[in-house]
Amino acid sequence: MRRGLRDVVLVDERAPLTLTSDKSTECYRNWWPGPDGAMVALMNASIDRLEALAEESGNAFHLTRRGYVFATADPARIDGLRRESEGISGFGAGPLRVHQGDDAAYVPSAPDGVDASLTGADLLLGGPLVRRRFPYLAADTLAVLHARRCGWMSAQQLGMYLLERARAAGLRFLRARAEEIEVAAGAVRSVRTSAGTVAAERVVDAAGPYAGELARTAGCDLPLHSELHAKVAFRDTEQAVPRGAPFLIWIDPQRLYLSDDERRRLGGERAEWLERVFPPGAHLRPEGGPASDALLLIWGYEDRTAEPVWPPAFDPSYAEICLRGLVRMVPALSRYVGRTPKPVIDGGYYTKTRENRPLVGPLPVRGLYADCAFGGFGIMAAAGAASLLADHLTGVPLPDHAPAFLLSRYADPAYLARIERWGTSTGQL
Numbered sequence: 001m002r003r004g005l006r007d008v009v010l011v012d013e014r015a016p017l018t019l020t021s022d023k024s025t026e027c028y029r030n031w032w033p034g035p036d037g038a039m040v041a042l043m044n045a046s047i048d049r050l051e052a053l054a055e056e057s058g059n060a061f062h063l064t065r066r067g068y069v070f071a072t073a074d075p076a077r078i079d080g081l082r083r084e085s086e087g088i089s090g091f092g093a094g095p096l097r098v099h100q101g102d103d104a105a106y107v108p109s110a111p112d113g114v115d116a117s118l119t120g121a122d123l124l125l126g127g128p129l130v131r132r133r134f135p136y137l138a139a140d141t142l143a144v145l146h147a148r149r150c151g152w153m154s155a156q157q158l159g160m161y162l163l164e165r166a167r168a169a170g171l172r173f174l175r176a177r178a179e180e181i182e183v184a185a186g187a188v189r190s191v192r193t194s195a196g197t198v199a200a201e202r203v204v205d206a207a208g209p210y211a212g213e214l215a216r217t218a219g220c221d222l223p224l225h226s227e228l229h230a231k232v233a234f235r236d237t238e239q240a241v242p243r244g245a246p247f248l249i250w251i252d253p254q255r256l257y258l259s260d261d262e263r264r265r266l267g268g269e270r271a272e273w274l275e276r277v278f279p280p281g282a283h284l285r286p287e288g289g290p291a292s293d294a295l296l297l298i299w300g301y302e303d304r305t306a307e308p309v310w311p312p313a314f315d316p317s318y319a320e321i322c323l324r325g326l327v328r329m330v331p332a333l334s335r336y337v338g339r340t341p342k343p344v345i346d347g348g349y350y351t352k353t354r355e356n357r358p359l360v361g362p363l364p365v366r367g368l369y370a371d372c373a374f375g376g377f378g379i380m381a382a383a384g385a386a387s388l389l390a391d392h393l394t395g396v397p398l399p400d401h402a403p404a405f406l407l408s409r410y411a412d413p414a415y416l417a418r419i420e421r422w423g424t425s426t427g428q429l
Contacts, residue, residue, distance in 0.1 A: 028380030029150035037091030038404035046384025094120025111244035188367035209308035211372035230347035240332035350375030
């Protein structure tokens with residue numbers, strides 16, 4: 001709307017933000033690994049816009065900048081964590097500050113609001129320093145990386161604020177299912193919906209888990225797959241995690257926690273999920289204000305490709321596995337094992353490209369554009385991707401990171417070979 005595009009129709013068979021966006025942890029970060037700085041640039045642009053929206057709205061969507069804390073108890077991981085952090089800093093995510101011993105230069109994050117001075121990241125090295133700053137983490141934690149231009153918000157409140165502004169500028173919302181993008185002579189002609197046909201010269205495919213299906217109706221094949229991800233919400237009635245804590249991520253592989261009593265009772269029994277070594281990445285954050293006692297727990301220990309089905313079904317043991325895994329990082333959570341307050345499990349689909357970078361820009365059909373494949377980072381990237389998409393639609397000069405998100409990148413053999421060398425460095429938590 002800021003670019004002068006007024007005749008816009010939003011087609012969605014559900015209420016806005018009810019398919020996947022409200023199923024996330026609603027977080028954001030500019031701290032992304034390489035192999036280049038395209039994702040950092042996209043996220044910086046997005047966060048710039050989020051902060052401007054927060055200021056103009058009186059922070060109607062509760063944007064915070066508490067940061068992300070990546071924690072490890074493995075001495076073998078510290079050098080790698082430092083090297084990766086130096087690389088991300090070099091991509092434009094902000095300076096890396098290293099703290100050791102009795103370094104008082106580290107500045108904790110405020111629990112609310114946005115302190116624009118908190119950029120880059122702080123790497124705290126040594127158990128004594130970590131315990132002073134983060135006493136609730138496991139006593140053997142040796143290092144934490146606190147990435148600072150990171151935090152969370154209310155996705156629902158952000159979505160409603162943007163929807164109201166868009167409607168005031170002329171947006172029309174059509175509650176219907178987009179069934180087919182109709183093409184004639186190699187160009188978009190209209191969109192057939194469950195409520196009738198909408199004539200259109202330009203169409204943006206922002207259908208989330210259904211983006212590939214919708215694009216195929218126009219003859220475009222998008223290299224997408226979806227994974228089902230869940231999150232757990234439960235009440236931290238005994239305040240195991242401080243309400244002002246940042247977003248916490250444990251980056252070591254681990255086995256699940258067992259109490260001494262459970263070990264005695266199990267004796268020689270072996271349960272597969274108790275003996276298994278689980279991958280890194282268990283994470284949590286407080287949810288709500290100071291009066292809340294809610295925690296959100298997430299752990300993508302099994303990322304399986306799945307065809308989108310709504311509503312999705314989740315493993316009934318997911319909440320217990322998340323809790324037992326997070327005890328390794330926050331030992332006080334062990335008091336809930338065996339008597340967890342009734343959790344709420346929900347989630348949605350992460351729709352991704354193979355290297356976990358989005359598709360933003362024109363597709364081979366004239367007038368058709370992609371704005372999709374934001375699996376795991378939709379809320380945080382949305383504003384930057386919308387600005388980039390508007391650049392494509394209005395023909396203004398594109399930012400340097402624009403080619404990194406075009407579908408045409410997959411026509412480059414050198415790029416495909418480069419993907420093979422990326423390994424697991426995709427930014428996925």
